[in-house]
Amino acid sequence: MISLKVSDLSKVYRIPKPQPPATSAGEPGRLRSALTLAPIRRYAREALTSDNIQDLWALRDVSFEVEPGSVLGLIGPNGAGKSTLLKVISRIVEPTTGMVSGRGRVVSLLELGAGFDEDASARENIYLNAAMYGIPRSVVDRRFDEIIAFAGIENFVDTNLQYFSSGMYLRLAFSVAINMEPNILLADEILAVGDATFQEQCLQKVAEAGKQGLTVVFVSHDMDAVARICSRVIWLKNGSVHRDGDGEEVVSEYQQTSWEVARQTNKFGFKGSHVNRYGEIVEVRLVTSDGREIGAAPTYEDVSIRIRFKTHNAKVRARCAIDLFTKGVHVLRSTQAVLWPVTSEAVYEAFVRIPKHLLSETKYTVDVTVLLIRGEGEEHALVMNKALAFMTYGAADERGKLRKTGVIAPTFEWTIDKQADVVRA
């Protein structure tokens, strides 16, 4: 049995070509053109001809089938067609050619909280949201307590949503959607919002629902999450299926490619420079222990962060620090122990070595601070937030069920001994 089938699906958006500015006559010219028939003529031209229209293929001949109970991940760069695909399946956008067929109720979470009314209570909103999904009130009545319980808002059922914290809001939205007894659940980047606990709860709920025969199509940029919960992953590229296969495999291939691209285009490791009159941070890079610049860090090898800074004043001492973040958590701060006396106006390079077997397999961002200290404790800080972002990956043999997760994943010392033989009676 097939739960969802997409056949030769294409979607063309007809968008106006970028027009060169008509005249550079300035304000009087613009006023004149607003008073004449020019705008009307332009509308007429737009409506009647296709000269100024170009076709944008958001999806091109996409086909796949999904069995009930599978959690399908959709990955790909921005603009690859992931969201368009979800919008077509949820009927928001009409396909240009091709067909989608499926079985049962489709609930889509394209944006948590879309369709909520701030001026109504949580109770009213639950019914309203259900009505927007075209779901009978009987289903809501049956599931009402569960919705409230998962959202954790037992004491605020009749409170207007405008008094809800954003966390409560998101919880409620997700809870409503997952409890509508869908046969197919479409989720677009729902993990981009909310705190880590909430994200974790959502992921578990999605995985759990998958086990109960629910088909889930899941779009995310969080490769960690995708690899964890998706049994199968489709990699979309320019609107077409680029890869379709086992979750782990497709994700790791995608990660390698995208980090390769990131390194080539030199996007990471350099994000402006923060300056004051005593100095400036010039560049922050991830390097191997022998100084080679890299874009992603293997967890099984030492890597260093190289901070290049310039001083404009010879009578300061410097102390550097890094702050490491992942999943919205401040993982650690490492501060240089000794003060570095700056002897001349020059460019310096500070290295901080991150030992192997410490980092988890995820994406980290780094904030860099360089304190320039003048005289007796007069501190001038150079700060570069999100100076560096990098991804980490484990050795091939470390993968599988026991991947490194968490904000750090140190390899502690483990021992194992045989205590006694099992004596069979």
Place this chain on the structure above:
Amino acid sequence: MSSEREAALAGEPVPTMASDAEPWIIQPKTGTLGEKLRELWRYRYLWWYFAAENLKSQYRKTTLGWFWMLMRIASTVGLSSIVFGGVLAAPSDGPPYFLFFVAGTATWTLFERSLLFVTRSLERNRKLVTKVYFPRMILPLAATGTGIAFFVITLVVMVGAIGYFRWTRGVWYVVFGPRLIVALLAAVAALFMAVSVGLWTSVLQLRWRDVRQSLRYAMPFWFYLTPIIYPMSHIPEKYHWFVRLNPMSSIVEAFKWGTIGTGSLHPQSLVISSFVMTAVFLGGVWFFSRAEAQSIDKL
């Protein structure tokens, strides 16, 4: 692997999918009129929500919400009656001019208010439309709610006026009996007319915000072309065919005939109006369904 999944792979029905796992298909430009109507019915609860939301948004954060609506109607009607009925001494074919004017504006208000809100309905909810799927036609249909509220208030004013004239003059200026059904039908027709025109304007409004602006300026002309401030009997006979092309004329006339008993029902005019309205409506449904998908792409 869970047992459900195994069952699914073996081709057996999965417990959660058993009861309501209706198959469906999405294809470009599908759906008959019947299917569309069934779907609208399934989403009927949304009509109430959008209608209420639209109405509430008018007087949000006011303490005297309903009072302002009443004032708006009472002041317009009162002022117009003084100017047209009193100062200009416009004819009313019998009943007091105030009553004549209220009866005339009732269906017109219903039509005009509804049409203005219907025109904006898609634009006002464009964020929602790109995030959640529901039959779009709910939006223009629900936007008539505000028009209906204004109509109900006008009726209240009218009933008050009838009571007042009964008390002061001892005359019932209302025809009790089956004629009232004609008045009701006229009101329904006004609503139908607003939706029919609105199906066109709401879609056009998405692309060209000028639509609503121009509509606001066109409405007064339409108002004066409709026999509201003057009775039909005061238009020269040779121009009647022109006035009757405007379905609102028949609607307003029929409502007045059904309530305060002035004027007459003109069969020929009713036929013309029904024909025009049906054409506008069917065209509107066709245009709305055709342009809906395209317009949403452009949002």
